[in-house]
Amino acid sequence: MELTINPTDYRPRLIIWEIACSCLEGNSSIKKFNTKECFTIMDSIAEISKPIIVLASNYSENSKCDPLDRADIVDILLYGNSLGLKMIVETSGEKLTPDLRSVLKTIGTKCIRILINDHIKEDIESKFVQNEKFNKLDNLINQLKSEGFEIQLGIVLNSFNERELLFIVDYAVQKSSKGIYFHLQNPKSSSKLKKISYNKEEAINWIANQKKLLPDDMYFSPQCIKYGIKHKEDEENGETTNHTTHWCLSGKTFAYINGKGEVQICNSIKNVCGDLRKTNLSFAQIWYNSEIFNWLRYNNFSCTETQISLTRPIPKSSESKEIYENI
Ligand code: SF4
Secondary structure, three states: OEOOOOHHHOOOOEEEEEEEOHHHOOOOOOOOOOHHHHHHHHHHHHHHOOOEEEEEEOOOOOOOOOHHHOOOHHHHHHHHHHOOOEEEEEEOOOOOOHHHHHHHHHOOOOEEEEEOOOOOOEEOOOEEOOOHHHHHHHHHHHHHHHOOOEEEEEEEEOOOOHHHHHHHHHHHHHOOOOEEEEEEOOOOOEOOOOEOOOOHHHHHHHHHHHHOOOOOOOEEEEOOEEEEEEEEEOOOOOOEEEEEEEEEOEOOOEEEEOOOOEEEOOOOOOOEEEEHHHOOOOHHHHHHHOHHHHHHHHOOOOHHHHHHHOOOOOOOEHHHHHHHHOO
16 A cells, blocks of 8 residues: 555745855766756745745855855845745855845845854853854944844754853843744764764753743744643553654755755755756656655654654555654
8 A cells, every 4th residue: 555645735834045055066977056057946836835045054064155155146045936945045244245245125125044054152251252153243243233133043953062052042032033943863873074073852941941931032943843741641640741843844844955956854864855967957847756754754753763764664555654663
């Protein structure tokens, strides 16, 4: 029996797109998508939905690439806006010159997401270490705010240190940031520079608990996760307990496009759901036909369960669901 889900019931609401990627440097066989190709990909996305598209760079390689390196970034944003897509640039901010900010304002960009990795550190006297990195970031954020941009902050979670994160949260609240977006990394993988060694579930649960303490209108989450409450009945005393749980949204409302043009589960789980270069740049084709996405739609996995389930061949029949459940 085939998996009984209807892929067309699922629409992407958020796509992270590595539009600038260091993995293509020196790779003569794969070129980054040109402007026209980017437009075609966006056409295909807009056919099925009008999601948020975060134009990003490669997180795990700690690359110096930035979406704003692209000379056609304004054209891409403009085109996405014209299709009704909600375009966001995630940038380190270094290339956000006054001229570029003015152009972004003119084309209707309301929100900028700044990657703040390693920029905010605790200081006993001044609260935040006042080094060059911090001062540049702080000035930029003040400037953007005074120009009317909404600020979001992005963090690549290469490690999990509650105290460090609390200082970042404090900073975000102080700056009236609209959200902190966590990019979870895979603890079993290692980037070229750093071994990643935190417990993802612990970090995800910590984020859920912090959310409750933050302003209601502030977004605070990995973008690929939905939190919820699970009710559990104790068979002996009949009491019901509630606890926070989460589900991976990949394939349901979330997808990730890597710098080579492959659609992945997310940045940290590299299983390829399809290659845009092999589908005539049709994102829709991959979204609907990917066996991996359909497998994830069929299951409500947590982050770790998603990772574990993809280390084995994907069952084709619904009966095989038990195979995973017995792991
Ligand atoms: S497996 Fe799912 S929940 Fe975990 S990081 Fe990837 S997309 Fe997010």
